[in-house]
Amino acid sequence: MLSRRMALGAIGLLLPSARAQAQNQGASYPSRPLQFVVGYAAGGTGDVFARIVAERLRAPLGQNVVVENRSGATGTIAAQFVARSAPDGYTILLGQTPEVAIAPRFLANPTYDPVTDLVPVALVANATLGLVVNAASPIRSVAELFAEARKRPGRLSFASSGTGTPGHFGAETLALRGGVPMVHVPYRGAAPALTDLLGGHVDFFFSGLPAAIPHVREGRLRLLAVSTAKRVPAVPETPTVQEGGVPDFDFSLWTGLFAPAGTPEPVVRRLNEETNRIIAEPVVRDRIVQEGGDVLANTPEEFRAFIARELTKYTGVIAATGVKPE
Numbered sequence: 001m002l003s004r005r006m007a008l009g010a011i012g013l014l015l016p017s018a019r020a021q022a023q024n025q026g027a028s029y030p031s032r033p034l035q036f037v038v039g040y041a042a043g044g045t046g047d048v049f050a051r052i053v054a055e056r057l058r059a060p061l062g063q064n065v066v067v068e069n070r071s072g073a074t075g076t077i078a079a080q081f082v083a084r085s086a087p088d089g090y091t092i093l094l095g096q097t098p099e100v101a102i103a104p105r106f107l108a109n110p111t112y113d114p115v116t117d118l119v120p121v122a123l124v125a126n127a128t129l130g131l132v133v134n135a136a137s138p139i140r141s142v143a144e145l146f147a148e149a150r151k152r153p154g155r156l157s158f159a160s161s162g163t164g165t166p167g168h169f170g171a172e173t174l175a176l177r178g179g180v181p182m183v184h185v186p187y188r189g190a191a192p193a194l195t196d197l198l199g200g201h202v203d204f205f206f207s208g209l210p211a212a213i214p215h216v217r218e219g220r221l222r223l224l225a226v227s228t229a230k231r232v233p234a235v236p237e238t239p240t241v242q243e244g245g246v247p248d249f250d251f252s253l254w255t256g257l258f259a260p261a262g263t264p265e266p267v268v269r270r271l272n273e274e275t276n277r278i279i280a281e282p283v284v285r286d287r288i289v290q291e292g293g294d295v296l297a298n299t300p301e302e303f304r305a306f307i308a309r310e311l312t313k314y315t316g317v318i319a320a321t322g323v324k325p326e
Helices: 002-028 045-061 073-083 097-106 142-149 166-176 190-200 208-218 265-280 282-292 300-321
Strands: 035-039 065-069 093-094 118-134 158-161 182-187 204-208 219-227 252-260
Touching: 002 282, 035 045, 035 073, 045 065, 045 093, 045 118, 045 252, 045 265, 045 282, 073 093, 073 097, 073 118, 093 097, 093 118, 097 166, 097 300, 118 166, 118 190, 118 208, 118 265, 118 282, 118 300, 142 166, 142 219, 158 166, 158 190, 158 265, 166 182, 166 204, 166 252, 166 300, 190 204, 190 265, 204 208, 208 219, 219 300, 252 265, 265 282, 265 300
Parallel strands: 035 065, 035 093, 158 182, 158 204
Antiparallel strands: 093 252, 118 204, 118 219, 118 252
């Protein structure tokens, strides 16, 4: 009995000590440079947002923030690396929809679980995709895309920036809702997919707006619709896919900060507060909006709830479309 009381007493002493240690970590953090890990090549949407936040974090944190691109396997290499890193707040994932909300439910043997292995810190931006076709295409609306698919069942093709990406599932959902088979042509990123769309080798593509809009303005591509539930300020005249006759269609490419599980809460709070301050700056907000993104201040708890909804959504989408890893 005595030893049990002594053990309980020791635990009681340790708990305040642990809380104090966590608070001290938050107060002294950071004491060395941070590493932001992006799962895609430089120049992509996630990389752009990572560098915007990293550059503006340096002053308030008093430390350099280095962006490292660990591309490959649709972002999962970077996510796994961060999930297995020390939970000290110095290695942060700039995670996106594919590696956080899709891959863990899509791959047969995922190497990490975003719910248990990563801590949501802050949502940076939620960006829409644009449904684009070559300017020479006869297709001018979502309704006409379905009509063309019915004329050429099993022959209308769509590009994607990779199997298991939001654009891939968006197109598969179109095919499912329209009741017509379409051909998936996956690429290693958006750039080669756009190249082949411009060359007339595929029929349509759900592209990130920043990459597509210059070609649309030059008259080389035609923007039929945006993928989110609401129209976006970057292209206010462009209807949504829902307006084109596909109910409940809502796909986006979001970007957020994640830390390894076990990262002290004061550190997570500090990064969340600084990130919210950065995305509230007019120049940053305007840049994100111009690139088809939505900006909303959020707490770690709100971001966690958002991730849970996305995981539920893609679990249903994967089951409904029947898509398998290629």
